[in-house]
Amino acid sequence: MNKRTKSNALWVTQTAIMIALIVVVQATTGGMGQFVTGSLVNLLLILTVTLAGLTSGLTVACLSPIFAFIFGIGPQFPQIIACIMAGNAVLIVVWWLLLGKLGHQQYPRLIAAAVAGALLKFTVLWLLVVQIVAPMSDNIPAPAKQNLAKMFSLPQLITALIGGGVACLVIPQLAKIFKRQPANRKATN
Numbered sequence: 001m002n003k004r005t006k007s008n009a010l011w012v013t014q015t016a017i018m019i020a021l022i023v024v025v026q027a028t029t030g031g032m033g034q035f036v037t038g039s040l041v042n043l044l045l046i047l048t049v050t051l052a053g054l055t056s057g058l059t060v061a062c063l064s065p066i067f068a069f070i071f072g073i074g075p076q077f078p079q080i081i082a083c084i085m086a087g088n089a090v091l092i093v094v095w096w097l098l099l100g101k102l103g104h105q106q107y108p109r110l111i112a113a114a115v116a117g118a119l120l121k122f123t124v125l126w127l128l129v130v131q132i133v134a135p136m137s138d139n140i141p142a143p144a145k146q147n148l149a150k151m152f153s154l155p156q157l158i159t160a161l162i163g164g165g166v167a168c169l170v171i172p173q174l175a176k177i178f179k180r181q182p183a184n185r186k187a188t189n
Contacts, residue, residue, distance in 0.1 A: 077139070
């Protein structure tokens with residue numbers, strides 16, 4: 001098996017494991033509310049980009065809202081799925097850009113990624129869902145629009161901060177366990 005084939009197999013394996021973890025978390029915690037499920041999903045998204053790389057993180061970030069929709073977790077309006085994908089992708093990219101090759105045991109960078117990622121994800125979701133998509137969607141009844149405004153405002157910031165905060169504690173420990181930097185940051189990733 002050549003190096004590229006091994007790299008592709010590793011990517012598929014890591015991505016599949018993280019997708020499976022997201023599915024299990026969503027399926028088992030869906031009834032526990034937005035703060036539990038959302039915080040755990042944000043943590044897993046962050047761990048994916050940190051451990052498996054940018055493309056794996058973006059893949060899981062885009063598949064997560066599809067599975068949530070299938071499981072009946074969160075809003076059951078298909079047009080909201082793309083908004084959640086965008087918010088998740090922003091979270092992933094922020095973590096990737098702020099941590100880069102500088103290492104994951106630098107707490108100031110971890111904290112900056114947690115705060116910036118949460119703020120930007122919250123902003124993207126609030127703008128897309130509350131300000132643009134929900135108001136323009138005729139198939140969303142007024143009470144559901146009010147509920148979406150509640151779901152995609154402060155709770156999104158809180159769940160992203162919780163997920164990021166836990167990630168700040170977990171990532172350095174995982175780096176020690178793996179005895180390497182958690183993500184493969186080659187140009188092909």
